[in-house]
C-alpha cells in the first residue's frame with residue numbers, strides 16, 4: 445500500500461519531456477593534484493571559475509530550450525484528482541514540509557508567494573507561518589487556484605490570496621519578502637521570462653527559494669526520472685543571470701530534493 449502511494453506520488457510529480465543535455469564538457473572534471481597551498485588555491489579558484497562558466501552556459505542552453513517550446517509537458521488540470529497525491533500523508537516523510545518552511549526564516553508579518561502552488565500543500569503551511577502577513581498562491585491552472593481558495597476558506601486561513609498566472613508571467617503583486625517554488629521549476633516553460641517577473645515582484649533583499657529534485661537522486665526516488673531533473677547548479681546559474689545572488693544551496697535537509705536560496709540585491 446505504502447509503495448503504491450509513493451509510486452502514485454512519483455507519477456504525479458513526474459516531469460514531462462526531456463531536459464536538454466548540458467553542453468559537452470559539463471561533467472565534473474577531476475581536481476588537480478595539490479602542489480602547495482598557494483598553487484592549490486589558485487588552481488581551485490580557476491577550477492571554480494571554469495565550472496561556473498560551464499553552469500552558466502548550461503543554464504543559458506536550458507532556458508533557451510524551454511523558451512523555444514521544445515519541452516512540452518502534461519497539465520495539472522483537475523485539482524480533485526491531484527490532491528490525493530500532492531496532499532498524501534506519506535509525502536511528509538521525504539518532503540518534510542515543516543522543515544522546509546522553517547528554512548525560509550519567515551517572520552509573522554511577511555508577504556510570501558507560493559509559486560506553482562498546486563493544491564496548496566505548502567500554501568496552508570506558509571499561511572500559518574505568517575499570521576499577520578499574506579500568502580500569494582500562484583498557479584497556471586485555474587482549477588488549482590479555485591481549489592486553493594476553497595481550501596483556505598475551509599481551513600479558516602484569511603491571509604491567502606490566489607493568482608492565476610500565465611506561462612511567462614506569474615502575475616504577482618509587488619513587495620514580496622519571500623517566494624517559494626516546490627517541485628515546479630522543471631515544469632516552467634518560459635523560465636527566463638517567468639523568473640524575471642518573480643525578481644521584479646520581490647522586495648530589494650527579498651528571497652527566492654527553489655526546491656526541486658536532485659539530479660543524482662536514485663532513479664526510483666519520487667519525482668521525475670533523472671533525465672528530466674534540473675541540476676541545482678543550473679538553477680542557481682540561471683537565476684544568477686537574471687540578477688539574483690546565489691546565497692546557498694542546501695542538499696542535506698531533504699533526501700531527494702535540494703533547496704536553492706537566491707537573494708534579490710538590496
Ligand SMILES: C[S@@+](CC[C@H](N)C(=O)[O-])C[C@H]1O[C@@H](n2cnc3c(N)ncnc32)[C@H](O)[C@@H]1O
Pocket residue numbers: 456457519520530559560561562563564565566582583584585588609610611612614625626627628631632633638
Ligand atoms: C508538481 S506540482 C507542485 C505543486 C506544489 N508546489 C506542491 O509542492 O505540492 C506543479 C504545479 O506547477 C504548476 N505550474 C506549471 N507551470 C506553471 C507556471 N508557468 N506558472 C505557475 N504554475 C505552474 C502546475 O499547474 C502544478 O500545479
